[in-house]
Amino acid sequence: MQNITLRDIAKVLNLSVSTVSRALTDSYQIGDKTKKLVLEYAKAHNYVPNRMARGLKEGKSRSIGVVVCSIDNSFVSQMLDGIDHFCTANDYQLIIMQSKENFEQEKSCIHLLYAGGIDGLLISPTYQTTDFEYLKQLQNDGLPIVLFDRLSEHIDTHKVAVDNFNGAYNAVAHLIKNGYQTIAHINSESKLNLTTDRFEGYKKALSDHNIAYNEDLVKFCNTNNLNESLEIAIEQLMSLAKKPDAIFTATDQISTKSLAVLNQLNYKIPQDIALIGFSNTDLANVFNPALSTIHQPAFEIGSLAAKQLLHLIEHKNEVIFETILLDTELQSRASTKPRA
Amino acid sequence: MQNITLRDIAKVLNLSVSTVSRALTDSYQIGDKTKKLVLEYAKAHNYVPNRMARGLKEGKSRSIGVVVCSIDNSFVSQMLDGIDHFCTANDYQLIIMQSKENFEQEKSCIHLLYAGGIDGLLISPTYQTTDFEYLKQLQNDGLPIVLFDRLSEHIDTHKVAVDNFNGAYNAVAHLIKNGYQTIAHINSESKLNLTTDRFEGYKKALSDHNIAYNEDLVKFCNTNNLNESLEIAIEQLMSLAKKPDAIFTATDQISTKSLAVLNQLNYKIPQDIALIGFSNTDLANVFNPALSTIHQPAFEIGSLAAKQLLHLIEHKNEVIFETILLDTELQSRASTKPRA
DNA sequence: AACACTAACTAAAACCTTTTAGTAAATCAA
DNA sequence: TTGATTTACTAAAAGGTTTTAGTTAGTGTT
Numbered sequence: 001m002q003n004i005t006l007r008d009i010a011k012v013l014n015l016s017v018s019t020v021s022r023a024l025t026d027s028y029q030i031g032d033k034t035k036k037l038v039l040e041y042a043k044a045h046n047y048v049p050n051r052m053a054r055g056l057k058e059g060k061s062r063s064i065g066v067v068v069c070s071i072d073n074s075f076v077s078q079m080l081d082g083i084d085h086f087c088t089a090n091d092y093q094l095i096i097m098q099s100k101e102n103f104e105q106e107k108s109c110i111h112l113l114y115a116g117g118i119d120g121l122l123i124s125p126t127y128q129t130t131d132f133e134y135l136k137q138l139q140n141d142g143l144p145i146v147l148f149d150r151l152s153e154h155i156d157t158h159k160v161a162v163d164n165f166n167g168a169y170n171a172v173a174h175l176i177k178n179g180y181q182t183i184a185h186i187n188s189e190s191k192l193n194l195t196t197d198r199f200e201g202y203k204k205a206l207s208d209h210n211i212a213y214n215e216d217l218v219k220f221c222n223t224n225n226l227n228e229s230l231e232i233a234i235e236q237l238m239s240l241a242k243k244p245d246a247i248f249t250a251t252d253q254i255s256t257k258s259l260a261v262l263n264q265l266n267y268k269i270p271q272d273i274a275l276i277g278f279s280n281t282d283l284a285n286v287f288n289p290a291l292s293t294i295h296q297p298a299f300e301i302g303s304l305a306a307k308q309l310l311h312l313i314e315h316k317n318e319v320i321f322e323t324i325l326l327d328t329e330l331q332s333r334a335s336t337k338p339r340a
Numbered sequence: 341m342q343n344i345t346l347r348d349i350a351k352v353l354n355l356s357v358s359t360v361s362r363a364l365t366d367s368y369q370i371g372d373k374t375k376k377l378v379l380e381y382a383k384a385h386n387y388v389p390n391r392m393a394r395g396l397k398e399g400k401s402r403s404i405g406v407v408v409c410s411i412d413n414s415f416v417s418q419m420l421d422g423i424d425h426f427c428t429a430n431d432y433q434l435i436i437m438q439s440k441e442n443f444e445q446e447k448s449c450i451h452l453l454y455a456g457g458i459d460g461l462l463i464s465p466t467y468q469t470t471d472f473e474y475l476k477q478l479q480n481d482g483l484p485i486v487l488f489d490r491l492s493e494h495i496d497t498h499k500v501a502v503d504n505f506n507g508a509y510n511a512v513a514h515l516i517k518n519g520y521q522t523i524a525h526i527n528s529e530s531k532l533n534l535t536t537d538r539f540e541g542y543k544k545a546l547s548d549h550n551i552a553y554n555e556d557l558v559k560f561c562n563t564n565n566l567n568e569s570l571e572i573a574i575e576q577l578m579s580l581a582k583k584p585d586a587i588f589t590a591t592d593q594i595s596t597k598s599l600a601v602l603n604q605l606n607y608k609i610p611q612d613i614a615l616i617g618f619s620n621t622d623l624a625n626v627f628n629p630a631l632s633t634i635h636q637p638a639f640e641i642g643s644l645a646a647k648q649l650l651h652l653i654e655h656k657n658e659v660i661f662e663t664i665l666l667d668t669e670l671q672s673r674a675s676t677k678p679r680a
Numbered sequence: 681a682a683c684a685c686t687a688a689c690t691a692a693a694a695c696c697t698t699t700t701a702g703t704a705a706a707t708c709a710a
Numbered sequence: 711t712t713g714a715t716t717t718a719c720t721a722a723a724a725g726g727t728t729t730t731a732g733t734t735a736g737t738g739t740t
Binding site: 005006007017018021022025049050052053054055056057058 | 696
Binding site: 345346347358361362365389390392393394395396397398 | 728729
């Protein structure tokens with residue numbers, strides 16, 4: 001099973017191990033004939049450097065850890081695609097772990113990854129996460145960390161996400177422009193920027209259009225028990241004295257499930273109630289009705305975050321952290337058609 | 341940044357490196373007092389063995405490679421979830437790579453993974469893949485390999501997937517039972533078992549119900565250019581002299597996109613044409629109309645495949661390979677309502 | 681007292697790479 | 711011809727772990 005090693009090549013060609021190593025890295029110290037000889041032999045015998053040995057020697061593993069809530073989430077997997085794309089292009093391996101929206105499991109993932117010797121960490125924290133001390137400690141120990149999608153102010157590092165405030169603002173402004181006036185908002189229960197920014201965007205759009213904010217129209221759902229808490233939220237909204245004529249939903253999961261719940265309750269969309277939400281599904285056109293969405297450049301978020309992390313790994317001394325916010329895109333479909 | 345090493349502990353406690361190593365692995369050769377001393381010091385100073393060093397020494401990495409067509413595919417990501425679950429529970433790390441349905445890229449992924457020193461490989465080949473010589477060579481070199489979801493007879497190893505023949509048979513039988521007679525079939529262009537088994541299941545269901553097979557009703561689409569080739573296929577089907585009254589689609593992508601195309605062409609489903617297909621989307625209920633599906637136990641496929649692989653890694657001598665086929669589930673919805 | 685045996689430890693090699701610090705031979709300047 | 715420089719190579723160490731092959735001190739047997 002064993003792969004061929006430098007020593008094997010050296011023995012056959014009657015050279016020293018160091019010469020072979022240098023020939024393969026095209027060092028100026030080695031003559032052209034020797035280089036050619038070694039290169040050809042290595043190629044012919046399919047030599048590949050042992051990653052463990054190299055990693056041990058260099059104190060690097062050329063692998064990065066990624067912690068996400070769940071691989072099994074279309075938006076997340078789109079970001080992972082972007083991360084993978086950039087890392088593969090730069091010869092870094094990806095080790096992906098899932099927090100399953102559970103803070104304890106998130107800590108455990110991070111610990112395992114760190115112990116496994118990753119060169120850097122890409123993390124999108126759980127909605128529960130409020131304590132960033134653990135991450136800050138690793139950061140102080142020299143581990144490069146980049147936050148993506150779900151950001152927090154409690155840790156200072158590179159961060160990549162979309163402009164959630166503007167995305168939310170545009171969604172609500174779009175509803176208002178199309179004649180909707182009583183706009184509800186369903187968000188996830190969390191202290192992350194993502195949540196608060198989208199909420200703030202909602203409020204700002206209302207106030208900019210002279211619509212009074214009404215807290216009865218705003219619901220925060222428990223992500224760990226979404227089905228049930230969302231049904232309750234929607235039923236509460238629809239039994240208000242002054243019923244909403246539109247809903248702006250803040251996450252992918254909430255958007256699609258709200259559509260399901262509203263359909264099940266036999267509301268006509270958008271006649272009875274309009275719906276727009278953050279979502280990256282490529283099936284929005286197939287929905288009943290086609291769903292208006294705020295679309296995020298998921299692939300770009302991932303690849304940019306990876307780019308920032310690899311830069312951090314290779315230039316550890318630089319400490320000017322930046323936060324990159326990409327633009328969202330409003331995709332208008334049947335679920336928010338202008339009111340007749 | 342550097343983690344504490346065995347040598348550090350040895351120096352502080354005035355012991356040899358080997359004693360410390362043995363104390364930590366609870367060897368009988370070390371006295372109880374010494375063991376306790378070492379264990380406490382290691383714990384207090386958060387010692388974690390260097391994965392590279394251990395990997396180098398043992399010739400193992402405790403990591404496995406996974407090659408899939410694309411992370412960004414809900415069915416794939418559900419399987420990855422299962423794989424991750426089992427591997428994490430058994431302290432193996434996952435290195436995921438994407439072939440993007442391209443055979444050359446698949447080979448490149450496998451090569452990178454092998455060079456990276458994985459202990460085993462989990463692979464779901466591209467639809468293009470017909471040549472398994474490369475994999476067989478690695479297998480002969482001692483690399484444990486398990487095929488999942490997309491199987492082939494050209495390599496002998498553990499395999500995990502669903503019973504595609506039966507899944508397809510049930511879908512078509514369901515259509516017939518509900519009164520549909522002229523049943524088209526859209527599949528992906530490939531030589532993999534998955535493709536042929538689903539095609540065979542379709543044919544068998546027809547013949548068992550005394551419906552003549554008509555090759556005009558069967559289309560194989562190019563997965564790398566699905567949008568266009570699918571549109572052409574559907575237009576051809578719908579312009580036949582004897583139009584189909586139902587379509588059975590063979591893959592997740594084809595199923596959802598067919599729905600989109602049929603909607604766009606303004607066909608009423610199921611009145612003009614019924615639709616059922618393999619798909620694992622959890623949004624089938626939200627579609628227009630709700631889509632009948634053949635659902636696969638994706639998580640179980642993944643975790644079982646991982647289980648088989650880890651077993652293979654830890655018992656390399658055993659060579660009785662098995663193929664596990666799980667059952668599919670028919671989920672009947674509006675798109676295949678019984679004909680009036 | 682001589683010997684075998686065990687308990688508790690250690691020194692050093694091995695895994696494979698990269699890199700530091702050299703060496704030997706050839707070339708060049710004076 | 712001497713001394714300096716360049717070219718093309720090598721020996722050996724380092725990185726952290728596990729493991730082989732010891733060593734030493736102490737106990738038990740006769």
